[in-house]
Amino acid sequence: MSTTKTIGLVAHDARKQAMLDWVRRNAEAVCRHNLYCTGTTGGLISGMLAEEFPHLPVNITRYKSGPPGGDQQIGARLLDGAIHIPLFPTD
Numbered sequence: 001m002s003t004t005k006t007i008g009l010v011a012h013d014a015r016k017q018a019m020l021d022w023v024r025r026n027a028e029a030v031c032r033h034n035l036y037c038t039g040t041t042g043g044l045i046s047g048m049l050a051e052e053f054p055h056l057p058v059n060i061t062r063y064k065s066g067p068p069g070g071d072q073q074i075g076a077r078l079l080d081g082a083i084h085i086p087l088f089p090t091d
Contacts, residue, residue, distance in 0.1 A: 008074040008083040009037045009045065012067075015089040016041060020048055022087070031056040036083055038063055038070030 007030065011019035023030055023045050031053070037045060042062035049058050063070035077083040 005084040008086040039065035
């Protein structure tokens, strides 16, 4: 049985910095898993990890940006069991 999980990361504008800070603090552990992000959040996380942790493997799937896109896409993946751990800091 694989210990790799899928993690859904969603952060609206007011919480993007908090999400980046959390990923930065937990980069070694987070990068062992498959990440599914909304578009802008995924781009920010991907850029930060590439710059600050170039030695870590990163597997990020980016969905569309915003509530009508990526939020709903990640929500659907949660419902079908494809995402194991959702992280969505509240506004």
